[in-house]
Amino acid sequence: MAFSIYDFSTLTQSIHDGLSSRLSPTGTLAMEWAIVGIVILLFVAVFGLFLVYAERKVCAFFQQRLGPMRVGPWGLVQTIADFIKLLMKELIQPARADKFLYNLAPFIVIIVTFLAISVIPFAKGLQAFDFDIGVFFVTSITAVGVIGILLAGWSSNNKYSLIGAMRSGAQIISYELSVGLSLITIVIMAGTLQLSGIVEAQRAGWFIYRGHIPAIIAFFVFVIAGTAETNRGPFDLAEAESELTAGFHTEYSGIKFAFFFLAEYVNLFIVSAMATTVFLGGWMALHVGNLEGFNHVMDLLPPVFWFFIKVFFVIFLIMWFKWTFPRLRIDQILTLEWKFLLPINLFNIILMTVIVLLGWHF
Secondary structure, three states, rough: OOOOOOOHHHHHHHHHHHOOOOOHHHHHHHHHHHHHHHHHHHHHHHHHHHHHHHHHHHHHHHHHOOOOOOOOOOOOOOHHHHHHHHHHHHOOOOOOOHHHHHHHHHHHHEEEEEEEHOOOOOOEEEEOOOOHHHHHHHHHHHHHHHHHHHHHHHOOHHHHHHHHHHHHHHHHHHHHHHHHHHHHHHHHHHHHOHHHHHHHOOOOOHHHHHHHHHHHHHHHHHHHHHHHOOOOOOOHHHHHHHHHOHHHHHOOOOOHHHHHHHHHHHHOOOOOHHHHHOOOOOOOOOOOOOOOOHHHHHHHHHHHHHHHHHHHHHHHHHHHHHHHOOOOHHHHHHHHHHHHHHHHHHHHHHHHHHHHHOOOOO
């Protein structure tokens, strides 16, 4: 079978056939798992380092400065140098910390990100697992990440870490409601929880356009709630430097600190990828009405290109959000969720249900 940049199912099927011809069914499955794990690990490492560099440059742009420029051309190697520095740092553990939970916490946080990425469809056929409950899986597995944060804060035996973990727990548990409800708004329109099915349902048009005002409201609520759930500014009270040193990961150093740092940026990608998949058509190209020539040119671009262009757009939107607004107090953060976003979400679900039942969507 010939490999196509427009349909990766031919590539994945040929890999499966090649392994099946040489290994037993159990060996084939184990080897496929190993390949998927290595690919996801490499993607997380490389893309995470890129996002750290991108964040620094975007921050510098908004603050009218250059950002990292010394290590490599335009500072491209700066994040790699920082990563090597973290690998060489001594692992210091507080004397009175709970050793088992202290060491377990960063692994829980980073493993959760791997599991969430495994169900995201990057292109047609380019998806590790295609569950029929993909949306439910992502929302439930990302909720486990808060356990790692709580364990990190409590096991460190540090009052600042504990306060940061408690803030993070309250914030993440609160904003999970808005994340889930905003996704349910689009699930009502798509009629499926399967992420690949949601993308295919947008072949006639992206849901943010076809769903009218409820889809647009759900998109912005999802971006705001997703930003809060990943503890990014202006919702970064869990690691407020002016109050809590570094929050829940104050007592971590070296590679364990790198796990928390990397997980934040991978979670940024996961939120952006879910927004792209559910609202912006996933890997689907941009089509405009009956403009056949324009639509044909857009179809020439590979689906992976479209997916990452949309992901980068949402990532820039979230970074713009962070470097524009001042940090909120914890009471303001919870007030925003319970008094504003949650009622808006509930009304929005009812509105989307009415639109779907009456067939008013495009």
